[in-house]
Amino acid sequence: MTAISPLAPERFPDMPVINGIRLASHACGVRYAGRTDLLMVEMDKGTTAAGVFTRSLTASAPVEWCRSAVAKGSARALVVNSGNANAFTGSVGEASVRRTVEATSALVDCKDSEVYIASTGTIGVRLPDEKITAALGDVRAKLQPGNWQEAAQAIMTTDTYPKGATRIAVIDGTPVIINGIAKGAGMIAPDMATMLSYVFTDAALPAAVLQDLLSKGVDKSFNAITVDSDTSTSDTLMLFATGKAGNKVIKDAKDKRLADFKAKLFDLLLDLALQVVRDGEGATKFVTIHVSGAAGKKAARTIGMSIANSPLVKTAIAGEDANWGRVVAAVGKAGEKANRDKLSIRMGGVLVADKGEMAHGYDEAPVAAHFKGKDIVIEVDVGVGKGRSTVYTCDLTHAYIDINGSYRT
């Protein structure tokens, strides 16, 4: 049941403290017994904030709150519970968010709009927010600068391991730290809704710059992954900057002095996103799909996602079957321009199909060997233009069916 994914990293990274950030977790019994299910993060005055949220049109009440609060760009507290998503709970759910926000702002002595809330877990069940608000004092008393792994653990649902990543960047000569945690599993785990990720830095950066960087960074990381094509009602990615590193404030995201910060942030986001895929429900293979030769970048992404979300491609990979015909079919159904007679496919670096047919003298042996490994690489050139994109996914196995089909029976 809780066996760690075979694709998990060896261990949780050593993460440094970030000046201005203190974290604590707590067991308040929202739904789980015998584990922490509440994360509180308190941030020093002056912390700026940015966020990107699910595109789902049935977004949860906490998401709607955060989307509106982050417009003001300031943060003092983050409160996340696992076990209950407070999604599809109507006006009752909105009231739960309001009560939690107000209790937190009173405790921390900040504005309501500086408090961010997230809930991950069962959909459609009233959140017992009284358990959370009753625990706020206790959890706040435990706040410490270094609780990263505990924080990552508290927000897990069906995740089999906590997800964290850290980078050090230099802004105009000043070193700054970036730490991030995430949870995922399926895009929606059994009855659970949410991919959550929180990134913290001591860099001094205005909210608008954070927002710009985060919106760009998500494109090649969290928006480039798929476990099962299902989008959650609660997906949330936020970035907080305390400004304690003392770098000169840079007001334009395009400023070259931000190049290293941007690169390290993007790298950290990709690291976290791939950890989410590597914990995909039932995953036994990690799959990278490079698409080139598309009409544009967006077309390449669409084709990549069509391949990554194809149940036939995913089951073939689970069966260690280098079934390139299914890749062709997935390209064809994507609805983007592709030239059937120029299409080429490489698997594990081996040219499998070329100019619309099986590659001359194709030898399946090295490809079959590649498919026995844990990291599968598929390259597709659709022969139309210069658009490129890379997406990441995992295979579709019996365990996915077990986890998602037998949850309540």
Added chain:
Amino acid sequence: MTAISPLAPERFPDMPVINGIRLASHACGVRYAGRTDLLMVEMDKGTTAAGVFTRSLTASAPVEWCRSAVAKGSARALVVNSGNANAFTGSVGEASVRRTVEATSALVDCKDSEVYIASTGTIGVRLPDEKITAALGDVRAKLQPGNWQEAAQAIMTTDTYPKGATRIAVIDGTPVIINGIAKGAGMIAPDMATMLSYVFTDAALPAAVLQDLLSKGVDKSFNAITVDSDTSTSDTLMLFATGKAGNKVIKDAKDKRLADFKAKLFDLLLDLALQVVRDGEGATKFVTIHVSGAAGKKAARTIGMSIANSPLVKTAIAGEDANWGRVVAAVGKAGEKANRDKLSIRMGGVLVADKGEMAHGYDEAPVAAHFKGKDIVIEVDVGVGKGRSTVYTCDLTHAYIDINGSYRT
């Protein structure tokens, strides 16, 4: 391996002969041993034709041939093989089609453009068309008016039962017969590509009228079904009319004298389409999804397909779990307008969710009982407009993974 789907109809229907249509099947050893794999249909002079084909941009050579030939609207012969899809075979595949067309037209003494070809089976492998052309004389010698079940059997790949349907309609006082056969198990079966369906009638109708009716009829039948969201490179649906029934020719598809024919044709197309779903790979439940309250008909279809293609919804149904939260999430990710706070969901006729939250006094017992059955009905009203659509699918089970993941290993 070849156990008949638990959702199969009790038996193949009794199908009458159609004046002007003769059929025969043959074992020519394209790939399978010990079964028929070639279907030939010969049609009398004057037979009109219409077709709709896969939207895949990597369509197979036979599909490209038929799409171009049907523009002339006339038919004398149909040749279908199973075991090899002649898809993604480049110029070699086009030559195979040309040779088969030319051999058939010489034998039947008709124009090349009156010959239709289809191939279903392995992708990317050269079609041994010499086996087909060598067998054409033998199969033609066996042509008979009544071989419907044999015809349906010859075109099967991983189908667990042959699919046929028949209706009688009246055009302006004259009875006409409509017979159809189909194959398709997954949208693409293991290494197989194709959903094929052929419908024949003795009605006298111009090709343009047939095309109009077929294009409309496909919308609520074959375009309303999904097994696994994967579109094949070879999907083909054709309609042939011999004109032997002797009805007065009607030149406008909107003519009211065609109302009964249209209704019966649409009903037959739906019958065949649902038989395809009921033979979905690994299917144990047949699922009907009614969407209402959408911004328009197209939006309703998109939302319905989003639910029907959600692996989380499909695995929940396989697990007999009335997991409405996943339905909410699938509505949210569809990208079409939905009002979270007006959304309502019924399962097996029971109101489960209402106005954006769990229905007041919801009792799961009757819904759980409904989910133990073989026919699952989900109704979703998204609370925005008047758009309606119904789509059909099946559940996602371990057997799907077995069939598609272990095919070549």
